[in-house]
Amino acid sequence: MESQTAVTESQSGATESRGGVAAAREGVAAVRDGAVDPRTGVAALSPRYQIGAALALAVVAVAVCVHIGLTFLHVAPSNTLTKQHGAVMDEWIYPEFEQNWKLFAPNPLQQNISVQVRAEVSTADGGIRTTGWYDLSAQDGRAIDGNPLPSHTQQNELRRAWDFFVATHDSDNRPVGLRGALSETYLRRIAVLRLDRNDAAGPRGVVERVQYRSRTVNVPPPEWSGERVSDRPVYRVLPWWTVPAGETVGGAA
């Protein structure tokens, strides 16, 4: 209570004696109104309204502190507080304040992961034909080469879809939870879209099943480092997936 009175009093004091606050206020009022309007700011309010202003200030101050605090804990490594209050934090952060700033950290990716796909196609004469592997990542890479404005469809679509699949499947390629199932459907639809663009089915052919594999190869270390890493590719082969009849090709086909 004492300090509150001090605040009110010293405010007028500052306005009169120092002039700094008043000048600042005038400056901003001038920005807003083009003329000095004395009737702005808390000082122009009667005590009844000042309580309202103080309340607003308190609410905003608390909200700002809580939001920044929770955001900090969200981006911080797992720690004592996040372990104890994870549920409360997630309640506030998700879905709209989710964020991840581990940009090329702790270590940048040091492998090129090529995602490749092939298809089983039923041909017009009633036979079944298996296509060769289409290296979709290499196609993305070629689209990005020399391109000052790479599209998200080239840079993110397949790359992140694959990350999503890896994150939602165990090492035996079994899906974990709802998201695992979603990621399979997503990859399958990307495959159908990209195979169609490559005209993999040929005239009057139909893609019946698709199969993905990834080919991971280390980025060769810089010459000046003297390091050596294996240049042998590692493959991860997924099972064949049946394409449901009538699954439409992506809108941009």
Add this chain to the structure above:
Amino acid sequence: MNRFALSVSRGISRVTDSALGPYQTAVIRIGFSATWLLFLLREFPHRHELYGPDGPWSRDLAEQLITDNGAFTALMWWDGRFWFEAVYALSALACVLLLLGWRTRTMSVLFMAGVLSLQNRSIFMGDGGDNVLHLMSIYLVLTRCGQVWSLDARRAGRAREARARGERVVDRTGPALWGVLGLLLVTVTLAGRLDGDWFVPALLWAVWLGQAVWWVVGRLARSGEPRVLLDVVANIVHNGALFVIMAEACLIYATAGWYKIQGSRWQDGTAVYYPLHLDYFSPWPALADLLTASGTLVLLITYGTVAVQVAFPFTLFNRRIKNVLLAAMIIEHAVIAVVLGLPFFSLAMIAADAVFLPTTFLRRLGGWAERARDRLVPCRGGRAPVPAPRDGKDAEHARVGFSA
């Protein structure tokens, strides 16, 4: 004790009497809306594949995920191609109008709705740049970002001149816009389309009701006090949001920096070499080879990046060092835009960096832009009034990152 009370009171009057950083908030408004606008234009040929009902991330998949996480997206309100095209077009339109500062508060809400609608519809299409825009579009709604460099500022100036001449100024566009958007808001709320997470719907309703209160109080209140109180509340919210925007930018750099320190490649000074040799981030392989030809140069850039990112939040307390680091980071992002092929990520980051630019620099920038405009479009009638310079003392404060 007296000095403490005095400084507290000065602090309180600083954050209540004015919406701080008018130029900083205007420049990020322009920066973020321009980034999203350019992105939408660039992706126009790919829009169906990215966000359309028949894209690989189909409507059905999106519906399952959104039912699960409750994210806001107007794209799911109605089905069909027409609605999708309308949302995409309106999102771009909102960018243009926010950039120009026309009905800034309303446009900032539509800008946010556009960004969230498209991004939340297909979350696996985005990258760090989208993430920055996502957060900043929400924060921007809470700022008074049209105080300068906006059509709103020009309109306010003209209205003031008209009132000074004794004319009556009646605004019909504002209430009409409010009515149309209110109808939409009521419709989708009653139709149960806002039943996901509560935050964004609550924000939409709060701004809509807030504008109504603002208008009513401006017209009817007999004494000036309710109007002044609303002005004070708007200032407080603005200053809070501006602080959050700055803190968010600091969190981005701090997180990026502190996690890098823990990585062996950032420690041995080779980290920068690797992204430049990933197929997805090397649009100019020859340029990447040139940049990484020298191990010493790669080491310097690697260590420099970490040092700048970790140090940045702390340098806000020293204006000069802050400005040097700011320049370094803006240059680094410009380089990343080209070398790693991440133009929109870099633009978004530069826009976020711009919130820390000094007022004097921004005013000079505004002067150049104005002269360039006058040269391109000569003999324009009714120029926007140039805001009066703030007095020296205040401008000095504004240059220090945190208090700006």
